[in-house]
Amino acid sequence: MARNTRRPSLDAPRGRGGMLQRTPQQSSDRFGRFSEAFARAMGTSGFLIGMTIFVAVWLCWNIFMPPQLQFDPAATNFTLLTLILSLQASYAAPLILLAQNRQDDRDRVQIEQDRQRAERNLADTEYLAREVVALRMAVNDFADQVLTRDTLRTELRALLDKLESTPEVEDGAPR
Template identity: 65%
Template sequence: MARDNALDSPARRGRAQPKQSRDRFGRFTEWIARAMGTPTFLALLTLFCVAWIAWNSLMPAGVRFDEVSNGFTALTLVLSLQASYAAPLILLAQNRQDDRDRVQIEQDRQRAERNLADTEYLAREVVALRMAMTDLVEQSLSRDVLRQELRTLLAELDDRAALEPGERPATDGGAAKKESR
């Protein structure tokens, strides 16, 4: 028992088909435009025209289908028809390429904006790190100065403790005086 709406088969929607056929036609126009812009195409078209002219000039009159006396009217018609179809197909291919280029330019612009924002963010972070490092160095220097001061004070306290109980160390560069009670 096969069901059309089974879970293992894709859902069918009528809207997907026109887009696919438009895309297929667009790819076809691009293929034509690429093919017509090649030296191979020009060589084949030249060979076609030479063969046409040679057939209608050199073959017996009963097998000719385009008379020289009429100026190869059928050849002119075929080449005009080819040109009248080639021009719009090439334009369609160019329009598709323009659309792709427009999308690519928009994506490049968005990527450039993101890169700029990232660069600005990183620049701010670098400045913040520099400031933090400067503060850290200043704090380190002030810590070193503070440590040195504390060491000096500790040394003075050690000197005081080493003195006799009644003596006081000189702070003004003079001799130590005895404390009077």
């Protein structure tokens, strides 16, 4: 009897006998982008003003309208409003955390890229420093070998003095 040598995938849940198995699909990042947009919107002054107006209108309606038009009366301590705000908070917290986690991941990638860029810059700087030192050494060596006008004049004057100080020779005999 041949054994199944295929290993189970660790990123997919195990199937149960007889039940339909769901194949893992590539996750589009829509939910993550939605959570970031939601968190971004909740952090604005417009959202806070809108929520304040919504709650104020809700409270005014259910306090000042006739009892037959009230849908969440003050006598029940605005139970429906409390449930709606609790539901909003219960969804908002995980969505905000998801958006923060995604931002942390992006920050981690950015920090790693910055570190790599800094390492490359350091290596480039060290290379350039070595090249500058090599050029300075070459210029100094070359400067020692370069014939300047003053050096040429000094050498020519020394040769002229030497020629003037030596006796003249005519027909092979010194004078």
